[in-house]
Amino acid sequence: QSVLTQPPSASGTPGQRVTISCSGSSSNIGSNTVNWYQQLPGTAPKLLIYSNNQRPSGVPDRFSGSKSGTSASLAISGLQSEDEADYYCAAWDDSLNGSWVFGGGTKLTVL
Amino acid sequence: QLQLQESGPGLVKPSETLSLTCTVSGGSISSSSYYWGWIRQPPGKGLEWIGSIYYSGSTYYNPSLKSRVTISVDTSKNQFSLKLSSVTAADTAVYYCARLGLLRHAFDIWGQGTMVTVSS
Numbered sequence: 001q002s003v004l005t006q007p008p009s010a011s012g013t014p015g016q017r018v019t020i021s022c023s024g025s026s027s028n029i030g031s032n033t034v035n036w037y038q039q040l041p042g043t044a045p046k047l048l049i050y051s052n053n054q055r056p057s058g059v060p061d062r063f064s065g066s067k068s069g070t071s072a073s074l075a076i077s078g079l080q081s082e083d084e085a086d087y088y089c090a091a092w093d094d095s096l097n098g099s100w101v102f103g104g105g106t107k108l109t110v111l
Numbered sequence: 112q113l114q115l116q117e118s119g120p121g122l123v124k125p126s127e128t129l130s131l132t133c134t135v136s137g138g139s140i141s142s143s144s145y146y147w148g149w150i151r152q153p154p155g156k157g158l159e160w161i162g163s164i165y166y167s168g169s170t171y172y173n174p175s176l177k178s179r180v181t182i183s184v185d186t187s188k189n190q191f192s193l194k195l196s197s198v199t200a201a202d203t204a205v206y207y208c209a210r211l212g213l214l215r216h217a218f219d220i221w222g223q224g225t226m227v228t229v230s231s
Contacts, residue, residue, distance in 0.1 A: 002157055035217040037158075044207055044224050045150075045158065050217035088158055092216070096174040100148075100160035 003028060004089050004103035011109040017077040020106045022089035024070050028101055032092040034072040036065055039086040039105075048087070049074060076108075084110045113138040115208050115222035123202075123229050129195040133208030133222060140189045141166040146211040148218060149182065149193045151204040159204075163211055164191055198229045 005023040012018040022034065036049035047056055049065035052072065064075045072091075076083055089103040119131035133147070140147065148163035162172035164182045172180050176195070184191040195202060205226050209218040 033216055037218075044221040045218075046221070047215075047217055047219045050212075050215040050219070054215070056215075056219065090158075090217075098171060099173050100150075100163075102158040102160065105157045 002104035003093060003101035004091065006087075006089060006103035006106045008104065009107050009109065011111055012076075012079045013111045014079055014081060016079045017075060018079055018108065019076075020074045020087050020089075020108070022072045022074070022103050024072075024091060024101075026070060027095040028070075028091040028093040029067065029072055030070040031094055034065065034067050035090045036063075036072075036074045037088045037090065039088065041085070045088065079110055081110045084108055113210065113220055115210065115220060117206060117208050117222045117225040119225060119227070121226055121228060123198055123227060124231050125199055125229055126197055129193070129198050129202060129227055129229070131193045131206055131208075131225065131227070132190050133192070135189045135191075135210075140184065140191065141186050144213050146213065147184070147191045148209050148211050150207045150209055150218065150221075151202075152207070152224075153201075153204040161193065161195075161206075200229050203227065203229045 033051045037045040038048045039045045052067040053065045086105045088105045093101045114136045116134045123129045146163045149161040162182045164170045179196045181194040205224040207224045208222045210220040212219045
């Protein structure tokens with residue numbers, strides 16, 4: 001059972017906009033920034049969004065992040081076939097002397 | 112550019128100690144701007160943070176693994192290492208090393224990962 005809650009799956013057709021949610025609590029998302037990672041099949045995770053809504057260089061602006069209260073969202077606009085991957089949210093959790101916590105991951109399928 | 116590479120045995124017997132090393136190339140592990148961490152992913156499952164270390168040797172661990180984990184750093188070799196004791200089948204996973212940026216507060220560069228199986 002992951003500390004952060006994500007839907008196990010999401011889907012969309014090419015060109016569509018999809019969103020993936022991430023729900024936490026006051027000790028993690030509620031008091032710290034959220035990061036998002038993209039994991040393409042058979043590869044290591046890659047940082048997609050940091051500090052709630054910042055994109056590292058090289059990440060297309062089709063990807064955006066937001067946070068409100070104890071929840072966060074990742075939005076992907078103009079969906080492309082290469083976006084088919086697993087997406088994970090993560091945040092620092094202030095409880096129990098502190099720990100990085102991840103969501104269980106959302107598998108995005110491009111139909 | 113900075114790269115991280117995990118190395119170590121791919122098979123460990125139950126009750127023994129898992130040992131992995133992450134070699135950092137293309138940059139210095141002694142930078143004051145970064146921590147270095149280990150994250151694992153059991154087959155078909157999600158990510159779990161194991162622990163992180165600063166070049167000075169300062170560490171912090173996942174409370175659920177703390178009693179079995181030791182992370183150390185060797186700045187002369189530009190490496191940091193993971194030891195996980197008393198392993199069971201539940202420790203079977205792909206183990207990743209990653210750089211934790213203090214400014215971004217995110218794991219921004221990852222190694223390719225190494226699969227470790229716990230089995231007799």
